[in-house]
Amino acid sequence: xxxxxxxxxxxxxxxxxxxxxxxxxxxxxxxxxxxxxxxxxxxxxxxxxxxxxxxxxxxxxxxxxxxxxxxxxxxxxxxxxxxxxxxxxxxxxxxxxxxxxxxxxxxxxxxxxxxxxxxxxxxxxxxxxxxxxxxxxxxxxxxxxxxxxxxxxxxxxxxxxxxxxxxxxxxxxxxxxxxxxxxxxxxxxxxxxxxxxxxx
Amino acid sequence: xxxxxxxxxxxxxxxxxxxxxxxxxxxxxxxxxxxxxxxxxxxxxxxxxxxxxxxxxxxxxxxxxxxxxxxxxxxxxxxxxxxxxxxxxxxxxxxxxxxxxxxxxxxxxxxxxxxxxxxxxxxxxxxxxxxxxxxxxxxxxxxxxxxxxxxxxxxxxxxxxxxxxxxxxxxxxxxxxxxxxxxxxxxxxxxxxxxxxxxxxxxxxxxxxxxxxxxxxxxxxxxxxxxxxxxxxxxxxxxxxxxxxxxxxxxxxxxxxxxxxxxxxxxxxxxxxxxxxxxxxxxxxxxxxxxxxxxxxxxxxxxxxxxxxxxxxxxxxxxxxxxxxxxxxxxxxxxxxxxxxxxxxxxxxxxxxxxxxxxxxxxxxxxxxxxxxxxxxxxxxxxxxxxxxxxxxxxxxxxxxxxxxxxxxxxxxxxxxxxxxxxxxxxxxxxxxxxxxxxxxxxxxxxxxxxxxxxxxxxxxxxxxxxxxxxxxxxxxxxxxxxxxxxxxxxxxxxxxxxxxxxxxxxxxxxxxxxxxxxxxxxxxxxxxxxxxxxxxxxxxxxxxxxxxxxxxxxxxxxxxxxxxxxxxxxxxxxxxxxxxxxxxxxxxxxxxxxxxxxxxxxxxxxxxxxxxxxxxxxxxxxxxxxxxxxxxxxxxxxxxxxxxxxxxxxxxxxxxxxxxxxxxxxxxxxxxxxxxxxxxxxxxxxxxxxxxxxxxxxxxxxxxxxxxxxxxxxxxxxxxxxxxxxxxxxxxxxxxxxxxxxxxxxxxxxxxxxxxxxxxxxxxxxxxxxxxxxxxxxxxxxxxxxxxx
Numbered sequence: 001x002x003x004x005x006x007x008x009x010x011x012x013x014x015x016x017x018x019x020x021x022x023x024x025x026x027x028x029x030x031x032x033x034x035x036x037x038x039x040x041x042x043x044x045x046x047x048x049x050x051x052x053x054x055x056x057x058x059x060x061x062x063x064x065x066x067x068x069x070x071x072x073x074x075x076x077x078x079x080x081x082x083x084x085x086x087x088x089x090x091x092x093x094x095x096x097x098x099x100x101x102x103x104x105x106x107x108x109x110x111x112x113x114x115x116x117x118x119x120x121x122x123x124x125x126x127x128x129x130x131x132x133x134x135x136x137x138x139x140x141x142x143x144x145x146x147x148x149x150x151x152x153x154x155x156x157x158x159x160x161x162x163x164x165x166x167x168x169x170x171x172x173x174x175x176x177x178x179x180x181x182x183x184x185x186x187x188x189x190x191x192x193x194x195x196x197x198x199x200x
Numbered sequence: 201x202x203x204x205x206x207x208x209x210x211x212x213x214x215x216x217x218x219x220x221x222x223x224x225x226x227x228x229x230x231x232x233x234x235x236x237x238x239x240x241x242x243x244x245x246x247x248x249x250x251x252x253x254x255x256x257x258x259x260x261x262x263x264x265x266x267x268x269x270x271x272x273x274x275x276x277x278x279x280x281x282x283x284x285x286x287x288x289x290x291x292x293x294x295x296x297x298x299x300x301x302x303x304x305x306x307x308x309x310x311x312x313x314x315x316x317x318x319x320x321x322x323x324x325x326x327x328x329x330x331x332x333x334x335x336x337x338x339x340x341x342x343x344x345x346x347x348x349x350x351x352x353x354x355x356x357x358x359x360x361x362x363x364x365x366x367x368x369x370x371x372x373x374x375x376x377x378x379x380x381x382x383x384x385x386x387x388x389x390x391x392x393x394x395x396x397x398x399x400x401x402x403x404x405x406x407x408x409x410x411x412x413x414x415x416x417x418x419x420x421x422x423x424x425x426x427x428x429x430x431x432x433x434x435x436x437x438x439x440x441x442x443x444x445x446x447x448x449x450x451x452x453x454x455x456x457x458x459x460x461x462x463x464x465x466x467x468x469x470x471x472x473x474x475x476x477x478x479x480x481x482x483x484x485x486x487x488x489x490x491x492x493x494x495x496x497x498x499x500x501x502x503x504x505x506x507x508x509x510x511x512x513x514x515x516x517x518x519x520x521x522x523x524x525x526x527x528x529x530x531x532x533x534x535x536x537x538x539x540x541x542x543x544x545x546x547x548x549x550x551x552x553x554x555x556x557x558x559x560x561x562x563x564x565x566x567x568x569x570x571x572x573x574x575x576x577x578x579x580x581x582x583x584x585x586x587x588x589x590x591x592x593x594x595x596x597x598x599x600x601x602x603x604x605x606x607x608x609x610x611x612x613x614x615x616x617x618x619x620x621x622x623x624x625x626x627x628x629x630x631x632x633x634x635x636x637x638x639x640x641x642x643x644x645x646x647x648x649x650x651x652x653x654x655x656x657x658x659x660x661x662x663x664x665x666x667x668x669x670x671x672x673x674x675x676x677x678x679x680x681x682x683x684x685x686x687x688x689x690x691x692x693x694x695x696x697x698x699x700x701x702x703x704x705x706x707x708x709x710x711x712x713x714x715x716x717x718x719x720x721x722x723x724x725x726x727x728x729x730x731x732x733x734x735x736x737x738x739x740x741x742x743x744x745x746x747x748x749x750x751x752x753x754x755x756x757x758x759x760x761x762x763x764x765x766x767x768x769x770x771x772x773x774x775x776x777x778x779x780x781x782x783x784x785x786x787x788x789x790x791x792x793x794x795x796x797x798x799x800x801x802x803x804x805x806x807x808x809x810x811x812x813x814x815x816x817x818x819x820x821x822x823x824x825x826x827x828x829x830x831x832x833x834x835x836x837x838x839x840x841x842x843x844x845x846x847x848x849x850x851x852x853x854x855x856x857x858x859x860x861x862x863x864x865x866x867x868x869x870x871x872x873x874x875x876x877x878x879x880x881x882x883x884x885x886x887x888x889x890x891x892x893x894x895x896x897x898x899x900x901x902x903x904x905x906x907x908x909x910x911x912x913x914x915x916x917x918x919x920x921x922x923x924x925x926x927x928x929x930x931x932x933x934x935x936x937x938x939x940x941x942x943x944x945x946x947x948x949x950x951x952x953x954x955x956x957x958x959x960x961x962x963x964x965x966x967x968x969x970x971x972x973x974x975x976x977x978x979x980x981x982x983x984x985x986x987x988x989x990x
Contacts, residue, residue, distance in 0.1 A: 044364060048377050048762035053364040074365050088367045092716060094815075096392050175373050 014128040014139070016120070023130055026137060029162040031117035035062045035190060039182035040069070046175055059181060060198050062190065067115050068198040080200055081112045087200055111167070114141060114157055135160045206552065210608035214601070218501075221508040228511055235516045264301070264414045264423065265799055266451035268294075268431070269407035269679045273444015286438050286445050287408035293437040294412050297430035299422070303412040304795045307402025311795040318792035319725050320375065320384050324773045325785055327383035329727035329735045336738075348741065353748035356381050357756040378765040380753070391720045404679030407448070411796050418453035424460075427453050450669075450676040458666045462951070463519050470946055470955075471522075475499060477942040478533050485620040485935050486541075494609065495536040498602045502532030505597025510590045514582070520955070521586045531591070531911060532598030533939050537932035538562060538918065539606050540614045551612045555603060560866075561921045565914035566599045568862040572910045575855035576903075584903065591907070616931040623928070624978060635979035642885050642968065649888025654896045687819070689812040691721075691828040696786050696801075696808040697729040699827075703810050704728055706826040714816045722800045723810035725789065732782045739774050746770055856909060863913065871920055878916040878976075879909040882969035886961055897957070904944075904958035908965025911940055919973050929973070937970040 014023055040059045043052040057071040066082030076091040089095045113121045122128060126141040138158035143149040153171030157164060167179040190199075270290050271283045287305040294303035304311055319326060339351050346354070360380050363369055369376075372385045379385070402409050416422035435447050478499065482492040510517055542558055569592075576588025606612040624631045691706050693699030703723040710719050727735070746767055753760050790803060800811040812828075822828040864872035883905050890897060915933045922929045944966065947959025 044369070046364060046373055046376075048759050049364070050757045050759060053361075053369075055365055071365075071367075075362070077367060079367050094716065094718065175370065177370065 011129050011131045014119075014130045016123050022132065026132075026162070027117050027119055030159075030164070031119075033162065034187050036060070036184055036186050037188045037190075038184035041180045041182065042069075042071075043178045043180075044175065045177070059179075060190065060194070061115050062199065063116055065195070065199040066112055070198055078198060080198070082200065083112070084200070111155070114155060114167075115164075203550075207608040210604040214501075214604045214608070217600075218504065221504050225504075225508055225511065230511060233511055233514075233516060234522070235518050263418055263452045264416070265796075266300075266412040266414060266427065266431070266449060266453070267676050267680055268410040268412060268447060268449040269404060269676055270410065270435075270438065270445060270447050271405075271407045272442055273446060283406065283408035284402065286442060287402070287410050289441060290434055290438050290447075291410045291412070293434035294410070294430060297433060299415055299426035299430040301413045301415045302794070303410060305402060306409040306411055306796075312797075314794065315792050315797060316384075318789065319387065320379070322785075322789070323379060323383045324769060325735075326725055326727065326789065327387055328381070328773075329731035329738070330724075331381060331383055331386070332735075332738050332742075333727075333731050347744075349744040350748045352742065353745055353752040354755075356749060357752035357758070360753075360758070361756045377762045378769065380749075380758075380763055380766050387725060390718070390724055392718065404681065407679050409680055413799075414451070414453065418451060418456050424453045424457040427451070428457070448672065448676050448679070450673040454669050455666060455673075458669050462666070466950060466952065466955075470950060473946045474943040477946060478939045481935060481939045481942055482533070482537070485616050485931065485938075487615040487617055491614050494540060494605065494614070495533050497605050498536035498598055499532050501601025501605070502594040502598030505601075506590045506594030509593035509597075510586055513589055514586060517586055518583055520583060520952070521590055531940060531943075532594055534911075534914060534932075534936040535562060535566070535599045535602035536605075537936045537939070538930070539602050540612065541616055541932040541935065542613070542930055544613055551607055554612075555607070561917050562599060564862070564866050565917050566595050568859045568913065569910040570595055571862060572855035572859045572906065575858070576906075587903070616935070620931045620934055621928070623974075631978055635975040638971070639975050639979050642881070642971070645888040645892060646881060646884035647888065649891035650884065652891035652894070653887060654894075656896050656898060685817055687814045687816055687830055689719075689814065689822065689828050689830055690809050691723070691812060691826065692807065692809040693827060694806060694808070695783075696726075696803045697782055699723070699808045699810055700726055700728050701730075702827040703812070706812065706822055706828040709822055709826055710812075710814060713820060713822075714814065717814055717816040719812050719814040721810045721812040722793070722797060723812075726786060729782045732779075732785065736779055743774075855906065859910060859913060863917070867917075867920060871924075875913060875916040875920050878919075878969050878972050879911075879913040879965070881972055882912050882965045883909050885968045886964040889964060890961075898954060900954040900958040901961045904961030905965060907958070908962040908969075911962065912937070912966055912969030915969055915973050933973065934970065937966050940966045941970075 012020075012023075036059075038059045040057060042055040042057075044055070045052045055071050056073045057069060060068040060070065066080060068081075069079040071077045071079070078087075078089040080087040080089075085097065087095050087097050113125075119128075122141060125145075126143055129140040129142070131138045131140075136158070137160075138156055140154055140156045142154040143152060153169060156168040156170065157166070158168075159165045163184055164181050166181060169175070169177040268290065270286050272286060284305070284307050287307065291303040291305040291308075294300045335352055335355060336348075338355070339348055342351075344351075357380075359382060360376070363372075363376075363382055363385065368385065368389065372382075372388075375384055376382075414423050414427045416426075418424060418427070431447075431449060435445075438445050438447075475496075479492060479496065482495050483489045486492050507522070510521060538558060538561070539555065542554055544554060545557075573588045573592045573595075576584050579585050579588070689706065689710075691699055691703045693702050700723050703721060707719060707721075707724075710717070750760050750763075750767075753763060786803075790801065793801065802809050818830075821830055860872075860876045863875050866872070867875055886905065886908065887897075890901070915937055918933050919929045941963045944959045944962040948956050948963055950956045950959060
């Protein structure tokens with residue numbers, strides 16, 4: 001069933017068995033992309049600040065090891081989201097673990113199945129809306145759990161063709177985070193050094 | 201035949217003494233007076249922070265914690281509740297048990313959220329003073345070109361801007377408008393790692409975790425069986441929902457109960473074995489085996505006297521005193537041997553005459569040993585004082601029993617078998633050479649070995665190791681995320697205010713000693729008393745701060761009006777006419793602490809402490825000035841025991857000096873020196889042997905050495921007495937040393953490491969002393985003894 005999007009594109013609810021061949025083919029291609037490395041720019045919009053806080057760095061994703069965000073500016077840190085939860089490593093090398101399932105892991109933990117495009121898992125936890133215009137597409141994930149939905153809002157992933165271009169975390173009336181994914185290398189194989197430094 | 205009057209008088213005295221002691225013991229409710237609490241082995245001295253902490257830890261929350269992990273059965277029916285629901289049910293069932301004070305499923309965030317809320321609401325009381333202190337130090341170390349309120353406002357706005365780029369900013373966005381000084385996020389950052397991941401998520405492997413607190417100390421009986429029953433009852437209720445549900449749990453109560461049961465078994469076994477071996481040695485060496493039964497009353501009399509005097513002298517006596525006391529069987533029997541086996545000068549020699557001949561060496565050996573052991577009464581350790589009295593009283597009662605028992609039987613002499621009297625001919629060249637070689641080898645060991653000795657004490661060696669319970673404990677703790685890689689510190693003070701001041705000193709030391717290693721403590725959520733006292737004047741000096749801070753926020757791109765909640769809270773706090781006393785503020789925070797965090801702070805009249813958990817593994821211990829110790833220091837108390845070891849060594853040396861002096865007074869310098877050389881040489885040999893074997897010794901080896909020297913100098917005295925009379929040394933010396941070696945050999949089999957240490961030390965010294973006694977005349981080729989047929 002579809003509804004009219006303000007921009008004119010048709011937004012559809014995507015669920016088990018309902019995506020249709022175009023979405024199935026896109027989601028299948030996204031899920032098969034394998035490891036990627038990409039530059040990113042993150043803009044954090046806080047309700048109490050006039051301008052966004054801008055962070056830049058390198059995003060690494062491995063379907064097996066999870067997602068790693070290497071922040072380089074304004075401060076160095078590494079954020080790893082994997083099946084064990086979250087790990088934050090600061091510039092001094094100190095790390096902090098946030099176990100999977102704990103409240104503090106929050107929205108970042110939710111990115112992992114989204115980046116894996118593990119749709120069966122996503123259908124269980126989220127209501128998924130999709131929108132496609134030519135090469136462009138976007139998927140909006142809204143937590144089914146009302147508390148989570150209130151706490152974290154929704155996550156929007158958008159892209160062009162089989163490339164993810166932007167991740168957005170939208171929470172009504174407050175923070176809004178956009179991660180623009182820049183030049184992306186797909187099918188990369190991470191060096192031992194990279195694996196050690198950016199994953200666990 | 202002995203005179204009837206003598207016999208009846210002896211019987212009457214014995215009967216009255218035994219009846220009196222038995223009646224007293226029966227009325228003394230011994231069970232309640234015998235302790236298995238390891239803390240009863242160590243003293244309560246006001247100045248010893250380690251001990252006071254161990255005591256308060258044992259009695260307070262820390263020891264009463266019970267960790268439980270439950271998971272749904274693998275064969276559970278479809279639709280059976282998940283582990284987290286079972287954990288909630290288990291916690292609810294436990295909380296309804298009278299033996300359990302608290303039970304919380306760790307997945308339940310309500311207690312943690314309540315604490316966070318309590319701290320957040322009081323942030324301008326709890327956290328602001330410490331933050332102002334830190335900021336002021338930074339300001340004072342700079343140029344001070346800008347007034348303090350303006351500098352502080354600019355710094356706070358800069359820090360807030362920088363914070364927004366940190367990963368944790370997203371989670372903290374909701375509190376920032378109320379807390380732009382970042383007091384709570386900073387505390388949260390410092391407190392990271394205070395509990396393992398299991399404590400945060402409530403999950404470990406496939407288990408859901410429950411934290412509980414028993415109502416009574418696990419070292420008391422009320423904290424053991426009732427707790428086990430409560431856990432069983434609660435788990436039965438869970439299994440009614442999911443029959444296959446599995447539970448793993450741990451707590452100090454499990455260790456304490458297992459230790460108590462094992463020690464009780466050990467007491468029974470060691471005492472029976474020791475008595476059997478002593479009687480066995482006697483039976484093997486005498487001609488009429490059945491008459492060896494006359495030695496049993498001597499041993500029983502000694503033990504009865506020792507139990508009575510020790511129980512009368514102390515309200516609480518540790519069971520270890522009775523375990524080690526079983527050695528009395530091997531010592532007390534000596535007087536029976538000496539009296540019973542002493543050959544008569546003529547067939548008609550009456551008992552009284554024979555006893556009079558022996559009274560000098562008997563009194564010399566008994567009294568010197570008693571004098572020596574009496575010095576242990578000056579020890580700081582209750583265990584050593586109790587042992588000193590137990591052994592001294594036991595020896596006196598054994599001697600009295602022996603004198604009275606043999607006075608009331610018709611035939612008070614027993615012949616020994618020939619093998620126990622056999623001696624090689626000292627004139628034989630091979631015998632002399634072999635004896636000299638053996639003595640030379642012993643001397644080498646005695647002189648070279650002691651330099652290789654290592655000493656270490658560990659309070660845990662006072663108990664029987666329980667590897668299965670220890671393994672279970674580690675497994676359950678790992679489910680809670682405790683991998684043992686962190687270091688736990690305890691900072692003490694006479695009050696929480698004192699402890700907080702000490703915590704500040706400790707944290708400063710830690711930052712220097714372990715740069716980069718984070719340390720977390722509940723105490724960080726409190727200001728020091730001094731910071732709290734300064735707060736009103738600090739606030740007054742910052743009257744311009746709100747205005748300056750508005751301007752700074754504006755400069756750094758913030759929507760100033762969003763921060764209205766903060767400015768309102770600041771104004772309210774500044775307008776408050778009076779500040780509550782420090783103690784009231786602390787108590788208010790304490791009231792909000794529930795669950796695991798409540799065990800990280802302790803506040804009782806006269807003693808308070810904070811637990812700090814640091815990221816790094818073992819390393820240098822904090823200096824005494826910080827009033828802080830690590831949990832490993834508390835677990836083994838080695839540093840403390842070093843003090844007791846030195847004290848015991850000093851007392852042993854004084855005791856030995858008196859033993860030696862008594863011998864010199866009684867036997868003169870030359871003979872006294874020969875007598876004293878035997879136990880001293882045997883003691884050096886034992887330490888040399890342990891040194892060469894690489895055995896690490898403890899306080900109980902030292903005590904064993906003292907006991908061994910006292911025992912073995914008896915053999916030297918009796919040998920010297922025989923030589924003085926040109927008689928062959930009586931067989932009782934060999935039997936006595938064999939009995940002592942057997943009874944102490946049994947102790948060396950004990951699973952309590954310190955008991956084993958004591959037993960093996962005495963056994964080696966006794967055997968070595970006997971060997972020296974036997975070999976010296978053979979090596980010198982002296983034939984001063986009138987041998988039969990010569």
